[in-house]
Amino acid sequence: MPRSPQVVMVAESNDPDISLLDVLDHVLNQGIVVQGSLVISIAGVDLIYLGLNAVLTSVETAMRVIAAGERAKLPPAKR
Amino acid sequence: MDSYLLYCVTDLRAVTVAERDPAWSHLGLYQLWYREALLPNQSDAPVAVAAEGDLGCALGWLGSDPRPQPQDFYDIVSSLLEEAPALPFRFPTLVQGRGPESIVLPVRALLRDHAQTFSAALEQFRNALEIDLRILDVQELTPPASGTAYLEAARDRSRRMLETAAELRSYMQGLFSEWKSRDTREEVRCSALVRRDAIAAFNERIAGYENTRSAKVIVSRPWAPTTFMNVPELTFPNENA
Numbered sequence: 667m668p669r670s671p672q673v674v675m676v677a678e679s680n681d682p683d684i685s686l687l688d689v690l691d692h693v694l695n696q697g698i699v700v701q702g703s704l705v706i707s708i709a710g711v712d713l714i715y716l717g718l719n720a721v722l723t724s725v726e727t728a729m730r731v732i733a734a735g736e737r738a739k740l741p742p743a744k745r
Numbered sequence: 746m747d748s749y750l751l752y753c754v755t756d757l758r759a760v761t762v763a764e765r766d767p768a769w770s771h772l773g774l775y776q777l778w779y780r781e782a783l784l785p786n787q788s789d790a791p792v793a794v795a796a797e798g799d800l801g802c803a804l805g806w807l808g809s810d811p812r813p814q815p816q817d818f819y820d821i822v823s824s825l826l827e828e829a830p831a832l833p834f835r836f837p838t839l840v841q842g843r844g845p846e847s848i849v850l851p852v853r854a855l856l857r858d859h860a861q862t863f864s865a866a867l868e869q870f871r872n873a874l875e876i877d878l879r880i881l882d883v884q885e886l887t888p889p890a891s892g893t894a895y896l897e898a899a900r901d902r903s904r905r906m907l908e909t910a911a912e913l914r915s916y917m918q919g920l921f922s923e924w925k926s927r928d929t930r931e932e933v934r935c936s937a938l939v940r941r942d943a944i945a946a947f948n949e950r951i952a953g954y955e956n957t958r959s960a961k962v963i964v965s966r967p968w969a970p971t972t973f974m975n976v977p978e979l980t981f982p983n984e985n986a
Binding site: 672673674675685686688689692693694696697698699700 | 751815819832834836855877948953954955960962965966969971972976978979
């Protein structure tokens with residue numbers, strides 16, 4: 667019986683689902699954090715709202731990807 | 746009101762920038778060149794660089810209705826990383842203002858006030874990138890007979906993944922300068938800081954890794970070394986508020 671590979675190189679697998687989830691994990695959780703006090707004073711709007719809005723968009727995308735992945739894993743419907 | 750997305754801090758000496766017009770240059774704002782062309786963002790606007798000494802901050806105009814896309818952010822940071830060290834901002838770091846000067850001056854002040862921190866981090870990661878490894882246990886589990894059995898199975902699973910992580914670190918010795926691991930319960934995530942000129946050797950060696958614990962290792966591409974960045978939370982200088 668053939669064994670599944672133990673090491674998978676994502677960059678070479680052309681698997682957009684894994685790649686996008688990896689991207690989300692990196693860009694949302696890591697990086698330079700700047701407190702937004704000046705940003706808010708320049709903008710005149712609530713930056714927290716803006717940030718939340720953007721993050722929600724990302725999460726929606728992630729959930730669509732996850733949902734698509736879960737559908738792909740489901741066995742074919744029985745008749 | 747215009748919105749700008751901050752991408753990353755970089756070393757101006759390692760990237761190519763061009764003047765857009767004298768008014769922009771006077772502000773210390775330039776356009777980023779990548780592979781002998783302008784680098785467009787999701788709004789098809791060229792990525793700009795606010796310059797302060799040897800430091801640059803890559804930023805992109807998103808228009809008046811910003812919906813920053815993580816993939817676009819990642820693509821631009823990755824393009825820059827091909828040529829230069831880069832310290833990405835956490836996505837999404839948005840700045841709003843009327844006209845470029847309302848954005849550029851505070852961004853330049855941010856670079857100036859934290860120049861030592863940024864320069865040290867850029868130097869630390871000048872020739873290094875991060876490779877991530879996700880270790881998953883793929884052993885088929887039978888439904889637990891009791892809560893105790895479930896907890897024991899989960900503990901064994903976690904132990905197998907941690908053993909694989911330790912073994913992997915030892916197996917890759919000599920090809921990374923720093924290594925970090927964390928157990929998320931579902932998987933163990935490892936990050937290796939690898940010299941740019943050792944990435945091919947790293948990938949080649951890890952492709953030959955085998956274990957007897959039914960663990961699967963997912964290796965993802967070189968990233969900006971954010972796991973190893975130790976930049977404290979920053980504030981914009983108050984005098985520019």
